[in-house]
Amino acid sequence: MSDLSILSHVYKTNSDLLKKINDAVVVLKRARYKLPGAESLSPRQVLESQKLLSQFLDELLRDLSPSLSKEAEDFMIPSSLIERINEARKGELEYYLSDLKLASDHLVHDLVCLTPKDLALLDELATITDAETSSIFRKLWRK
């Protein structure tokens, strides 16, 4: 009956999503920039991270685009996160959507196609997801 029941559910969803995005971005950065530990990554790990992030960006595009119809999705991006991204990119949404599309296209091709701008965009999404997760955490923790 208290909002805590919903908060705890939404927190877990956001926190799981953050882990998925963050882990996949770490794999791609490590591989792309040949950072220490890159040698122990398998091609499959890299490919799976590309696939996961591309799927995430596609769903995000659908949720953010006023022209695209809403669908029941596989990723189930929390609506509060969509609203937060919408708010952050208000006024330049059209450009942002084309950046997302471009990054998603690069992800489905080859790792070498992935630009620093794409990785910065993915980092920014992880940061926004972290901000949403932390904001719910503060509400849960203060109870």
Added chain:
Amino acid sequence: MEDFLRGLVFDLGKRCLTLQQLLQSKAFPPDVQDYVVNIRALLSSIYRDIQLLSEDPAFGTPQLLPNQLNEYKRLAQLMYLIESYPLPFITRYNEEDHQMFLLCKSLATQINYPLPVPVLSTFSREYYWSEVRFNLISVPVCESSFLLGLPDLCHELGHILFFHHERNFSYEFLEDLSEYIERGKREVDAGRRPPGYKPFYDHIYALWKGPWIKEFASDMIATYIVGSAYAWANMSLCSKMSPNIFSPEDETSHPADESRMRAIFAMLRVTGAQDAVEKIDQRWKRYIALTGNLEPPDYHLSYADPLLSSLANHVYQACIATGLRIFTGQKQSLDSINIPILLNEAWDAFLTSPESYSQWEADRVNRLRASLNR
């Protein structure tokens, strides 16, 4: 920043070990022993993640530092949540908690609840609530001495069930919701509604997909479990706490109370309890008139009946799929007191003779306690 983060990660590791030691050093009552094992396993996995982070050969490289900070925060938050929720529940477990646990355990058996029985505490300052991730339910201090509010325990079980089976409960409904939203937007495109309605539809889509579906589905699961008793308990709760039944104080957390009652009615209809709906609705309508609350504009676009009916149908099917026993399938037995039946009898007794109800309730609570402790 690299050194600072490294220090924070070490500090978190130490905190994690301290919590593990605390759980190892205490003896816990049988009700929570399995639960403690799970929390210890979770702490061990957090500790492994902390080690992985601190031993990363690329720890502190400028490219990965923001992501490593994200990971540190995630782990630190999880640790603090364990310290804030499961730990007080299990380290301060007392006799009242045990009595509520026995009641919930018996209820879980009777309704064929498909998940482990939650750990219960009786120190809530916010009526009933659950921490779904940690399988915890908190109830007001004296709740085990009363019957009329107990249907709300089923609402919290509903939250936990929905959390674990979210896709089964929501996926098909979300398709219906999307169609509803698109239909509304086409009305705008056709000039039958002003352009401002497009963001309105996006907003209600976000609310339905976010908090509302969780709350409505939990109401519907509780109705599936205890039937009319949940509708009466909801009316009783509204009478005590609702500031305005058409306008929730925070729509990003709960839908309007009036819509929740329609959600409950929708589930009662799906279960074939149309007569019960008519009976409760008579009093509910009188209650609404008494409040003097008025529907805000577009109220029924936000909380449309077809959406509530669709959700009720999908939740009903998902309840059957999880094996949950419906209230109409409950039977009295000689071995134990059937709690869904008892809660409906309690509301019947309360509605038939409110003056003598308190005595009736005290007697049934005593019998229930005796039966649970046999």
